[in-house]
Amino acid sequence: MAETIPIRFGVLGCADIARKVSRAISLAPNATVVAVGSRSADKARRFAVENRYDAAVKIYGSYEAVLDDEAVDAVYVPLPTSLHLRWAVMAAEKKKHVLLEKPVALNVAELDQILAACEANGVQFMDATMWMHHPRTQKMTEALLDPRFGEIKSIHTIFTFSADPDFLENDIRVKPDLDALGALGDTGWYCLRGILWAVDYELPKSVTALRGTVFNKSGVILSCGASLLWEDGKVATFQCGFLSNLSMDITVIGKNGTLHLNDFVIPFTEKSASFSLAMESGFTELVTGWLPIPSQHVVTTELPQEALMVKEFSRLVSTGVDKKWPARSRKTQLVIDAVKASIDKGCEPVDVGA
Amino acid sequence: MAETIPIRFGVLGCADIARKVSRAISLAPNATVVAVGSRSADKARRFAVENRYDAAVKIYGSYEAVLDDEAVDAVYVPLPTSLHLRWAVMAAEKKKHVLLEKPVALNVAELDQILAACEANGVQFMDATMWMHHPRTQKMTEALLDPRFGEIKSIHTIFTFSADPDFLENDIRVKPDLDALGALGDTGWYCLRGILWAVDYELPKSVTALRGTVFNKSGVILSCGASLLWEDGKVATFQCGFLSNLSMDITVIGKNGTLHLNDFVIPFTEKSASFSLAMESGFTELVTGWLPIPSQHVVTTELPQEALMVKEFSRLVSTGVDKKWPARSRKTQLVIDAVKASIDKGCEPVDVGA
Numbered sequence: 001m002a003e004t005i006p007i008r009f010g011v012l013g014c015a016d017i018a019r020k021v022s023r024a025i026s027l028a029p030n031a032t033v034v035a036v037g038s039r040s041a042d043k044a045r046r047f048a049v050e051n052r053y054d055a056a057v058k059i060y061g062s063y064e065a066v067l068d069d070e071a072v073d074a075v076y077v078p079l080p081t082s083l084h085l086r087w088a089v090m091a092a093e094k095k096k097h098v099l100l101e102k103p104v105a106l107n108v109a110e111l112d113q114i115l116a117a118c119e120a121n122g123v124q125f126m127d128a129t130m131w132m133h134h135p136r137t138q139k140m141t142e143a144l145l146d147p148r149f150g151e152i153k154s155i156h157t158i159f160t161f162s163a164d165p166d167f168l169e170n171d172i173r174v175k176p177d178l179d180a181l182g183a184l185g186d187t188g189w190y191c192l193r194g195i196l197w198a199v200d201y202e203l204p205k206s207v208t209a210l211r212g213t214v215f216n217k218s219g220v221i222l223s224c225g226a227s228l229l230w231e232d233g234k235v236a237t238f239q240c241g242f243l244s245n246l247s248m249d250i251t252v253i254g255k256n257g258t259l260h261l262n263d264f265v266i267p268f269t270e271k272s273a274s275f276s277l278a279m280e281s282g283f284t285e286l287v288t289g290w291l292p293i294p295s296q297h298v299v300t301t302e303l304p305q306e307a308l309m310v311k312e313f314s315r316l317v318s319t320g321v322d323k324k325w326p327a328r329s330r331k332t333q334l335v336i337d338a339v340k341a342s343i344d345k346g347c348e349p350v351d352v353g354a
Numbered sequence: 355m356a357e358t359i360p361i362r363f364g365v366l367g368c369a370d371i372a373r374k375v376s377r378a379i380s381l382a383p384n385a386t387v388v389a390v391g392s393r394s395a396d397k398a399r400r401f402a403v404e405n406r407y408d409a410a411v412k413i414y415g416s417y418e419a420v421l422d423d424e425a426v427d428a429v430y431v432p433l434p435t436s437l438h439l440r441w442a443v444m445a446a447e448k449k450k451h452v453l454l455e456k457p458v459a460l461n462v463a464e465l466d467q468i469l470a471a472c473e474a475n476g477v478q479f480m481d482a483t484m485w486m487h488h489p490r491t492q493k494m495t496e497a498l499l500d501p502r503f504g505e506i507k508s509i510h511t512i513f514t515f516s517a518d519p520d521f522l523e524n525d526i527r528v529k530p531d532l533d534a535l536g537a538l539g540d541t542g543w544y545c546l547r548g549i550l551w552a553v554d555y556e557l558p559k560s561v562t563a564l565r566g567t568v569f570n571k572s573g574v575i576l577s578c579g580a581s582l583l584w585e586d587g588k589v590a591t592f593q594c595g596f597l598s599n600l601s602m603d604i605t606v607i608g609k610n611g612t613l614h615l616n617d618f619v620i621p622f623t624e625k626s627a628s629f630s631l632a633m634e635s636g637f638t639e640l641v642t643g644w645l646p647i648p649s650q651h652v653v654t655t656e657l658p659q660e661a662l663m664v665k666e667f668s669r670l671v672s673t674g675v676d677k678k679w680p681a682r683s684r685k686t687q688l689v690i691d692a693v694k695a696s697i698d699k700g701c702e703p704v705d706v707g708a
Contacts, residue, residue: 020640153577153598156510156591161635162609210581211562211703212589223507225589227564227581235566235579237510237591244507244607246635246644249614253598255516260603260616262630266637268644276616281515281600283620286374288658290600290622304642349565 007314010035010072010096012063012087014047017101018078021128022051024306025076030314033057037066063087067094074317076128077101080178081185085110088125092117097124097317099310100329103185107340108333108353115326124316126309126325127332129193131265133312134305136273137197139297143259143277144198150255155198155236157191158249159265160223163242173242174220182221183241184339190248190265191238192335193328195228198252201331204228204236208349209342214243226339229349256280258294267305274298361668364389364426364450366417366441367433368401371455375430375482376405378660384668387411391420417441421448428671430482431455434532435539439464446471451478451671453664454683457539461694462687462707469680478670480663480679481686483547485619487666488659490627491551493651497613497631498552504609509552509590511545512603513619514577517596527596528574536575537595538693544602544619545592546689547682549582552606555685558582558590562703563696568597580693583703610634612648621659628652 009025011018011033025031034057038044041061048057060066066075067090074097077087084105091098098118104127105111118125131137143149163171172178173186181188196203207228214223223241248266252259258278267273278294303311316322334353342350363379365372365387379385388411392398395415402411414420420429421444428451431441438459442452452472458481459465472479485491497503517525526532527540535542550557564579577595602620606613612632621627632648657665670676688707696704 017641020642023640150516150599153514153595154512154579154593156512156593158508158510158605158607160507160607162504206565208565208701210589210591211560212581212583212587214587225508225581225591227566227579227591229566233566233568235564235593237564237579237581237593239508239510239589239591239607241507243609245504245610245612245632246637247605247607247612247632249605251512251601251603253512253514253593253601255597256599258599258601262614262648263644266641266643268647270642278599278601283600286377287371287620288374288624288660289620290617293622294616306642347562 006030006032007317008032008034008071008073010037010066010069010075012037012066012075012077013079014038014043015078018076019051020306021076021078021310024304024310027303027307028310028314030318031310035060035066035069035072037063064090067091067096072096074099074313080172081106081181082178085113088114089117092121092123095121095123099126099128099313101128102189103181103336104329104333106180107337108330111330111333115330118326122321124313124321125329126313127329128309129190130305130309133308134267134273135301136267136275136299139299140259140275144252148279149257152199152234152252152254154234154253155195156249156251157194157238158240158247159187159190160239160241160244161187161246162244168216168242174216174222176218176220180220181336181340184221184224184336187240187242188224188238188336188339189332191240193332194250194264195236195238196328196331196335198250199230199234201328202230203331203334203352204230206349206351207335207338207342209339209347211347213343214241221343224343226342228335270304272298272300360384360386361671362386362388362425362427364391364420364423364429366391366420366429366431368392368397369432372401372430372432373405374660375432375664378658378664379430381657381661382664382668384672385664388425389414389420389423391417421445421450426450428453434526435460435535436532439467442468443471446475446477449475449477453480453482453667455482456543457535457690458683458687460534461691462684465684465687469684472680476675478667478675479683480667481683482663483544484660484663487662488621488627489655490621490629490653493653494613494629498606502633503611506553506588506606506608508588508607509549510603510605511548511592512594512601513541513544514593514595514598515541515600516598522570522596528570528576530572530574534574535690535694538575538578538690541594541596542578542592542690542693543686545594547686548604548618549590549592550682550685550689552604553584553588555682556584557685557688557706558584560703560705561689561692561696563693563701565701567697568595575697578697580696582689624658626652626654
């Protein structure tokens with residue numbers, strides 16, 4: 001059976017996040033790391049040692065060398081966003097399946113080139129949004145689709161963390177030439193994916209940035225938010241940034257149901273995660289308490305969400321390309337583009353592209 | 355000691371909420387109901403029976419008769435908002451202390467007349483925002499003021515409930531001549547008070563309504579939201595309305611702390627309420643979980659929050675007028691007025707008055 005042969009990964013670059021995903025590849029039953037490349041072979045070698053790679057893993061002093069290795073089936077690309085277009089397209093052209101870090105591109109025009117290259121070369125594309133693959137997400141999807149939850153009325157997401165002075169000075173995510181979308185591309189990506197997930201990926205009609213965007217001296221976004229409006233009247237808001245305490249909230253409110261969680265991007269603990277669900281909430285007779293009280297739902301997982309992501313990506317590589325994941329990436333990017341445009345226009349409403 | 359003589363309340367009107375507050379007056383150790391008035395003496399009599407009032411409680415067929423009763427020290431006024439100006443001013447002029455349901459007025463100009471009447475007549479004014487008086491609120495205030503929490507960066511509040519068809523057709527809160535502020539005055543009042551509470555009542559510089567306000571056929575707001583911006587860059591959002599499942603959220607995010615609760619207006623249970631507090635949240639070494647995980651704080655109370663409200667109001671009546679409560683009411687009303695103005699102007703930013 002094709003699925004029993006592990007998918008052989010090459011890792012392009014030695015970003016911090018590559019450590020977590022390297023572990024995920026080793027945990028996934030259908031994947032294995034076979035190569036790592038960096039602009040410096042020394043750096044790649046150190047990375048291989050630090051991450052206890054098998055001695056058989058090939059060390060390359062360039063990204064291109066990884067792409068030229070015929071033993072590599074797929075690449076994981078944690079490079080700065082401004083390099084995604086070049087390396088993701090080249091990977092696809094060399095018939096490597098592409099697991100790409102978020103934000104996937106600087107704008108949807110770039111992403112469309114990446115997706116076209118993947119489609120033309122018959123390779124799978126997936127963005128590395130790990131929480132999509134946690135079994136909790138599937139349970140929450142079922143809760144939202146339960147007819148008792150009712151029509152979704154509003155969604156509110158938050159992803160912030162308090163970056164230290166070194167990050168705010170030196171991280172690639174605050175550099176206009178590396179990650180020009182700043183906090184919107186990094187933390188905002190998750191907020192917008194969370195909103196789109198909640199509405200089964202129906203695009204909003206328009207977005208309006210909230211007043212109060214914070215920029216660094218290079219003009220990169222450090223903190224922002226927006227409101228979203230759908231054709232049918234649904235609304236959403238999000239708040240993201242590098243300037244306040246770690247917070248990862250999704251709140252979805254339907255006609256008759258409310259879903260809450262406060263750790264949607266990275267669960268508090270690796271093997272068990274929970275969410276709160278309220279259905280047909282009302283009051284006691286004298287309005288002195290709630291009836292019923294919201295319930296807590298716990299979902300356990302043997303593999304962490306990032307390993308489940310690698311497992312699902314590898315399964316698709318084995319069984320045949322799936323278009324659901326690139327379509328979700330593209331919708332997320334479309335909304336990011338609209339938020340960025342609204343910020344640039346002084347918080348005017350902007351229609352979301354198609 | 356003055357405080358041992360219970361404050362004698364007259365209740366103006368027999369609204370549903372008056373049942374809960376009647377019970378609260380009976381539970382408060384320093385308060386007692388001595389009179390109830392309605393436009394119909396029969397209705398007042400039925401209300402007295404249903405609420406098991408003592409036979410000595412006087413029944414009046416007009417509000418004015420209650421105000422003319424010299425045995426009444428203070429009135430609780432749950433009348434429709436459009437009647438507040440007339441009856442709260444008249445109560446003050448007749449030297450009755452005023453516990454007034456929210457929203458306190460249709461706009462700040464009306465409220466200023468009410469407050470001027472209270473001040474001129476030396477009577478206490480307080481709005482009936484019960485959650486302010488729960489000991490949990492005090493504990494949360496301490497958490498926000500803890501220097502470890504850090505500068506407050508953003509606040510997000512939600513209060514919605516799913517009104518039934520009868521409410522949406524007939525409740526006073528959807529009638530332009532009775533409660534012209536609709537869901538903004540009812541549920542939005544709590545959201546804005548929650549935001550102001552979190553920032554120690556510092557007024558925002560401006561507010562901008564979010565696109566997507568829902569009106570009924572009479573033009574009364576059924577659902578809306580807004581973003582708020584302070585001089586120092588703090589931001590807030592709120593969402594309120596009658597059209598989605600019961601939800602009562604406060605999220606406050608500081609530089610190094612996050613506070614969450616999902617039942618701020620009415621705690622899930624009467625005697626015990628909790629909140630979640632995260633301080634200096636970070637990740638495990640490989641970013642596979644949180645370290646530390648947010649902590650849950652439980653606060654118990656012998657008396658329900660509405661009885662604590664009556665107790666505090668009665669204490670002030672006994673010990674001397676306090677200006678903190680009218681100032682908080684006025685700031686809440688100022689922000690409501692600005693949100694309403696922004697909605698009326700098609701979501702243009704509106705400066706908050708002073």
